[in-house]
Amino acid sequence: MKRDKFAKVIGVLAVLVILGGVAGAAWHAKVRATEQPQEVEAEPGVESAAYTLAKGDYSNLTYDNISVDRPVYDRYTLKQRLAKGLPTMLPVLPHYTAEKVAYLTFDDGPDDVNTPAILDVLKAKGVHATFYVLGGMVEKNPAVLKRIFTEGHAIGNHSYDHDYERLYANKESFVEEMEQTDEAVFKVIGMRPFIIRAPGGTVGMFADDYYKHLNLLGYVEHDWNVLTEDATPEHPSAEQQIDYIDRRAAGQLKDNMALVLMHCNGGKEETVRALPGIIDNLKAKGYRFGVVTPITPQPW
Structure with missing residues (x-):
């Protein structure tokens, strides 16, 4: 009987030792897991020296990191930012x-005629420009938008159909x-612009609350102070x-800038x-010459 009891005790102790070992191994594994750096979800988008691509928290949008x-x-x-709980309002x-x-x-x-012709001139002159595009035209001519992007010009938002x-x-x-x-x-390009231009300009078009609303959503609007009157x-x-441009750019313009309005659609030969x-x-x-960015002043 004593031997049987002794064997049972030994058996119980063996089980406890095994269970303790398993629990200990699990605890150590948990500790090691918490000590390992947690993998951060990679942000979308292709980085390039040709443009500045904003991080989710806008931490790289600083004056020193933005170039004309x-x-x-x-x-x-904007929808993705709101869905992920990311900030929408740009830093000051x-x-x-x-x-x-x-x-x-x-x-x-x-368009598929005058926009490519303008791109040819800009390329020959070694100048970058800013194209405020219509969504409907982008859908019709995605290859032209892609060319604007790949040749280093800035893309801005000019509404869907005016x-x-x-x-x-x-x-x-x-x-x-x-x-x-x-x-x-x-x-088309896997990213969206911050800069916008209101069709017809903001003067007489925007109510007082427009600017505040756009600012909260990270949109930066620019009008113009020099124009060719081509429209x-x-x-x-x-x-x-x-x-027209020669005379209007001859004087002292606000903030040392000439923000020139032209058009690149049909009939602008x-x-x-x-x-x-x-x-x-x-x-x-x-x-x-520079491209419009969030640090470009409003021209009036």
């Missing part, structure tokens, strides 16, 4: 006013159009457009012809 030579994009759409950034900069901007594209009645019904309707174009651009009914010739002369005249006046 390099576009700035977001790796997330000083404006760049250190030198004379000409920002050539083209609205209402991309429908003033829908755009300016209220601030929510305006943002809906911006988001629609964001999605179209994102499908007016007069359809000025190339020579007239060159003269004279703009294509004028562009080499416009570039040459601005260079002669001491301007360098």
